Amino acid sequence: MRMHGRIIRGIAGFYDVLLDNGDTLTCKARGRFRNEGVTPLVGDLVEVSVPETGYASLDDILPRSNALLRPPVANIDLLVIVLSASVPKPDWLLADKLLIQAHTLGIEQLIVLNKIDSAKQEISDQFHADYTSYRTLLASSRTGAGLDDLKQALTGRISCFAGQSAVGKSSLLNALFPELDLATGELAKKTARGKHTTRQAQLWPYLGGAVLDTPGFSLFELSELDQDALNGCWPEFQGAYERCRFSGCRHIAEPDCAVKDLIKDGKLTNTRYSRYIEIQAEIDQIKKHRYD
Ligand SMILES: Nc1nc2c(ncn2[C@@H]2O[C@H](COP(=O)(O)OP(=O)(O)OP(=O)(O)O)[C@@H](O)[C@H]2O)c(=O)[nH]1
Ligand SMILES: [Mg+2]
Ligand SMILES: [Zn+2]
Structure with a gap:
């Protein structure tokens, strides 16, 4: 019997598929996926079949609307990027890279500053200054602040x-959906870093859509983007980069650069600009080592 559903979690070649009828079925991926170099992802819409005996099998993956590599998930409508207002202190560069990844794949973005119950002033200030051009939300899984708005943003998507690890992704989901009862972790005392409590991307059907909890991570490889694509990734640059004197302007040291003027005009923060420079340099490195 063939059926249709969505992968909600995957462990070592086995995938739990939520069927259209509401049941969950554990399936084994067909060998040909490995031969073809295809990895089924959480979020994938799939065709499965159930034989008389033995495991149900994951036969086909329907075309994806998008796929992220880190975290490894597919068919996402909204990427909720969570930062902590206290500890761990935000990895702003990681947040910007996630924004770029989502933008490039046409995925909506929402930036949540969690732990506002214990916010450090300088973190809140930077958050507000850096992300005025984005959809943002202040939240606390402890006090419940912002959770109604968050719920609304998730509905139907x-x-x-x-x-990062320990910013409170699982805690926010638990606060929204107490029956999830996801494991949450502490910070390591010495390093004030998270301990990577969530190990697996996992999808939970809610609010006419689904929410996906993923493990925090620290490494992130950007994909190769040319200057045009890069210009499109900074909302602050829109309406400006077209006015740079040189059409291929990289906004570093070129004369009459309209992007650098944004800083003087207070429309681009120094912090966002320096992360742009850092990201551009990283992409240059990737291009340089492409054939190594
Ligand atoms: N003060 C405060 N602490 C919070 C809040 N939300 C979560 N925490 C704490 O932050 C720590 C990490 O929370 P988790 O939910 O495990 O973080 P995570 O982002 O899921 O981390 P990983 O699964 O490791 O990626 C726990 O000790 C939580 O109690 C909050 O709103 N305020
Ligand atoms: Mg977690
Ligand atoms: Zn320029």
Whole structure:
């Protein structure tokens, strides 16, 4: 019997598929996926079949609307990037890279500053200054602040929670949906870093859509983007980069650069600009080593 559903979690070649009828079925991926170099992803819409005996099998993956590599998930409508207002202190560069990844794949973005119950002033200030051009939300899984707005943002969408370890991704989901009862972790005392409590991307159907909890991570490889694509990734640059004197302006040291003028005009923060420079340099490195 063939059926249709969505992968909600995957462990070592086995995938739990939520069927259209509401049941969950554990399936084994067909060998040909490996031969073809295809990895089924959480979020994938799939065709499965159930034989008389033995495991149900994952036969086909329907075309994806998008696929992220880190976290490894597919068919996402909304990427919820979570930052902490206290500890761990935000990895702003990671947040910007996630924004770029989502933008490039046409995925909506929402930036959540969690732990506002214990916010450090300089973090809140930077958050507000850096992300005026984005959709943002202040929240606390402890006090419940911001949770109604968050719920509204998630309704009817497949949303993926991403960000560093210990920013409170699982805690926010637990606060929204107490029956989830996801494991949450502490920070390591010495390093004030998270301990990577969530190990697996996992999708939960809610609010006419689904929410995806993912493990925090620290490494992130950007994809190769040319200057045009890069210009499109900074909302602050829109309406400006077209006015740079040189059409291929990289906004570093070129004369009459309209992007650098944005800083003087207070429309681009120094912090966002320096991360742009850092990201551009990283992409240059990737291009340089492409054939190594
Ligand atoms: N003060 C405060 N602490 C919070 C809040 N939300 C979560 N925490 C704490 O932050 C720590 C990490 O929370 P988790 O929910 O495990 O973080 P995570 O982002 O899921 O981390 P990983 O699964 O490791 O990626 C726990 O000790 C939580 O109690 C909050 O709103 N305020
Ligand atoms: Mg977690
Ligand atoms: Zn320029």
